Structure formats: structure tokens, C-alpha cells
Amino acid sequence: MTALLRVRNLSTSFATESGLARAVDDVSFDLEQGETLGLVGESGCGKTVTALSILRLIAEPPGQYGEESRIEYEGVNLLELSARDLREIRGAQIAMIFQEPMSSLNPVLTVGSQIVEAIRAHGSESRREATERAVELLTLVGIPEPGRQINDYPHQMSGGMQQRVMIAMALSCRPKILIADEPTTALDVTIQAQILDLLMDLKVRFGMSVLFITHDLGVLAGIADRVAVMYGGKIVEEGEVHAIFERPAHPYTQGLLRAVPHIDRPTAQLRGIPGAVPTATEWPSGCRFHPRCSQRIDRCSTETPPDITTETEHIARCWVATPAGKS
């Protein structure tokens, strides 16, 4: 079976005053029908740029896609599609929700009119039909009194309610793929739990595939089928969710896991990852993680690590990862 979305050799860079920022560098992954793929990594590792690149939302210039880059959706390379055909796909086939709902909702329009616009942009519904559907969608995402709230402006709603409106808008055209870029990071844990439950429920009901972006690996345990770990613009480890949590093979993934506070394991000392993510104009040579890595060997600082298959469907890009069959 071929995947619904195939990202191949995606490189996205930006021309900046201090040189070329290689925000995403030769990234490949698949998103299968009906699956949730978690994309995780620290701030500045290229998660958002990856998401925006899939929808070709990067401004060119200063942004630029590499020549080899392909975003294949139903066999078509989105990076070669005409602007008009691309508009048909955005929103209708592949929808995105952003980290900060306030910055993507229009403050001077009611939430209802924004959802109605989103519905009518792709469909042939009349205004009245679209309004009815907007109320249905608001009900679906758990907004109380949707018939009344539809007339509210975004600032009259809490962050959690705004995020629900964003989800309702994203679902308005029944997309096949939902890209959720840190949709709960700005929210309280209680509201985060509600939104995660809602997203997973809707995913099943609509049969969607979800690309879920987060910097908190802990969140993915409850929702992802597979996990891709990003560092320095590259995917450094990828595997099924149990494999990533139980047998992390890359020192970066291991570090991220140790940093997650465990509510059930209070005595385990929290351990961070020393240092910080460098800027995208100054990625280190060899393995980009080597300056922060506690397991590095000599070649790490000079040679790019290969793909090591540590078990079926589980790949780590690291010189010290153990290939399947050896130990």
C-alpha cells in the first residue's frame, strides 16, 4: 500500500543576513491512511517549517525548497502543482491548525462568519447551509450553546474555545489529513486533555490521518501510532510508538525521554539535555547532535551518521545505534 502522503528529501532553507538557514534538511517520511504520526523535537528543530512546507506555505523568497524535494499526495507532487490546484488541496484535503489560535483567527470577524467562509471557499453550499454546518461543527468540537457562540468574536472566547474553533474550521471540508502544530501547547493541562480526546475522537470518526507536532514527547504516548524525532532540521529517529518509548535508539530521543517529568515516578531525577539547539545557519558538522551528546565517538563530529535499522520499521541515524541482529 502506498502512503497517503509521502514526503521525500524535503529541504527548506531561508536566506538570512547571517547566511543560509537550513531549517529542514533532507527529510523523508510517510503518513499512512488513518494513522497519527507524531513529530517531536525541541524548539528550532524545524517542525513548523516541515508542516508549512507540506502545504507550500513558505514564502519564496526568503524561503526555498531544495531541488530534490517532493511532497507526494495521492501521487501528485504538491511542490510542482499550480497555485490554483494547490488551493483546492489546502483546507479541503489537507488542513492545518496552528499553535496560537489568536494569531490565525481574524479578530474583527465573528467565529461563525469565519467558519462559513472556510466552508464556502471549497464547497457550493449556500450561506444558510454553510451556517447550519458551522453550528454542527461547533457542536461537534464541544462548544456550548453553538447557536449563540457563533456570533462571538474570537477575543470573547478562552484559549481553549478558540482552539476548538480552529479545529472546527480545519474540519469544515472534511480533510483527509490534519496537520496539528502544537495545538495544545498554550493551553492548561485540563483543556489540553479535552482537546487531545476531541482530536482523537474526530480522527476516528472522519477517518483522517493526523500529523501531530509537539515538543513534549510525553503527549505522544497517548495518541501517536508512530513517532518521528527531529533534531537540527533532520529526522534522527523514527519508529512505532512503543518502540520509541521502550527502545529509543538515538541518544537525542533518550535524552528527550529522560527530560519528561513522570508523575508516577517521582524519585527518578529529571535530566535535561545539556546545551541548546544551535541556529539553523550554524548546524554542527557530522552528526548535528554531537556537541550535546554524551555517547559520541570520534567520527560523530566529522561524518554524517547512516540510517541504522535497529528493528523492523525502526530507524535511528546515529553512529552508536545497534543494528538489528547485532548486540
Added chain:
Amino acid sequence: MLGGNTRGKVLGSMSSPKTLLRVESLVKHFPVGGLFGPGDHVRAVDGVSLSLLRGQTLALVGESGSGKTTLGRCIVRLIEPTSGRVSFDGVDILALRGTDMRALRRRMQIVFQDPAGSLNPRMTVGTAVREPLEVHRIARGKDAHARVNKLFREVGLDPSLTTRYPHELSGGQKQRVGIARALSIQPEFIVLDEPVSALDVSVQAQVINLLVDLQKARDLTYLFIAHDLAVVRHIADRIAVMYLGKIVETADVIPLYDRPLHPYTVSLLSAVPVPDPRAQRKRVPLRGEVPSSRHPPPGCPFHTRCPHTRKDERCSTEVPKLQEVEPGRWAACHYAETPMTLGRGA
């Protein structure tokens, strides 16, 4: 360690664990105009009492808008409470004026919620840390310079960063600068207002560990504000859970996590993501959102969202008092003696 001059006075009374901070019936109402007309109030903090032993960490947790920041700011007297008492090391701080208050300010510091917003963008971070030393006439010139470098090292920053501006630092680095600034005048007590909420998980762990180490080295007392119960388990001795301006449960860390007594604490705990795909906890769903603190619900402020199976008439009419349900464990729920259980398992 940096000199102990501010310490001398209190050392004599430090023999047994001793209450450093005591807050009694603290109230902070903000007047609001507009729609509801004058005379209307946000009851940001609505009758809070708590105490804190020297050298301990009390974590204050609760959802956005529950009044944590307001309480923290009242305690260090950045804002004046509407009523109530705050005593610090036996001194009623709300009665202090002028120089007495200034002297006390040196002993209590606050690290703000937003690492970026609390630093002046036009001041190098070295100057930001040096400023309080000069304001409080603790050090000048070369001495101040040396102290700033030492503080940078103490919080895990390279002293070469002192000449940078805030925008040239990462979020974690800025948060460390905020901590260095608070430490510069050697306080005994620090209010840490969500010091790690804006940070990456990997950096969060570094900052938490740093705070724990500093506390041990300097015998600091913390009020640690957070909205996430997972993080505070690693730093707190005692927890106070806030909801709509009130403390609804308070207990030592271990019993609180093992067997929370208030249904709100149960919900908060069950909402924390479990970083293990095989051990997903059953969620105790919390319907809806926090009600407005302008018009808190009658009776138990939590009754509109409460999942407790015993919830009844009484909950929506009678305000539950914060009472000692078990030794050292206080909860404000009519049914705290028959708490809900935290679902665990597959």
C-alpha cells in the same frame, strides 16, 4: 557562597524547622468597570491562608486565571491585597513602610512568568543582573562585576553572555538570567512564577535541577507557581491547589499524588499526559471551562465541573470549608472523606 550578611539576623532562630511565611485570609479583588458597571469585582484571590517552612518548597497549582500570580505578587507586596495578613519571619509585612519595607524587599524576590517580557530589551543581561546589586547598595564597580560573573556561572551561563541583549539568548538562557537577577541580592525567599512553563521539556529539566541545587546550597524557600502537576512533583515538598481564587486542597506531595481528596485535584492529576504508551491512565473528564471569577458559582465554586459521583444539591448551595480531613491534609469538598479514585491501567 556569597557573603552571609543578610542572613546573620535570622540564623539564631533557625534551629528547628520554622515557619518563614504565613498568609492569612488574603483577599485581592480587582475592580472592573464596563459591562457590569462600577462596583463589580474580579475576585482574583478570595480568602487564602497558607504557611511555608524555611527551606521548603510550596507549589501553587491551578488552571489559568485561578489567581496564582496575583497571590504571589501580593505576598511579595508588588501589589497591595484588599485584605488579609502576610507575615514574613514574624513581621507583618503589610504594615511596613519606607526603609523597613525596602530592607525586607531584599529578602524576598520574584522570578516572573514570562522570561522575555521581564527583561529590558535595551539592557544587556549582565547589566540586568547587576542593577539590583547597585540599587540595594550591595556592590559596585569591580566587585559588582565579579559577582555578576559568579552568578552567571552559578546558574549555568557562560559569563561571556553578560554583554548580550535578551533577544540574543534562548528562552532557557533568559530564564536563567531571571533567576540570576533574583539571586543577586541573596534573598531567603523566592516566588517562582511558572519559571519553566515557557521552556522546552529538555530545558525545563535543567532549570528545575538548577533550582533544586540552588535551594540546597543557599537554604532558599520557594513558592513555586505552576499549572502542571507533573513538573512540581520533582521540586515541591507541599502542594496547594487553587481554583477560582481559593485553595481547594493542600497536602504534602506524596499523599496528594497517591490519593487526592478533592475531585478537582483528581481531574488535574488525570489530565497530565503519561509518557508511557502502555500505561495510559483513565481520564476523569472535566467538562467545560473555568467559570468567570467575576461571578463565581454559588456553593462549591467547582460544582459546575465536578465529576464526583456524590455531587448533589448541597454542592450548589453550601460553600465547603477548607478543613483538615486527615492530619496535614486539607480539602474544601463536602465529600472529601469519600474521595474519587484515580483510574489507572490499560
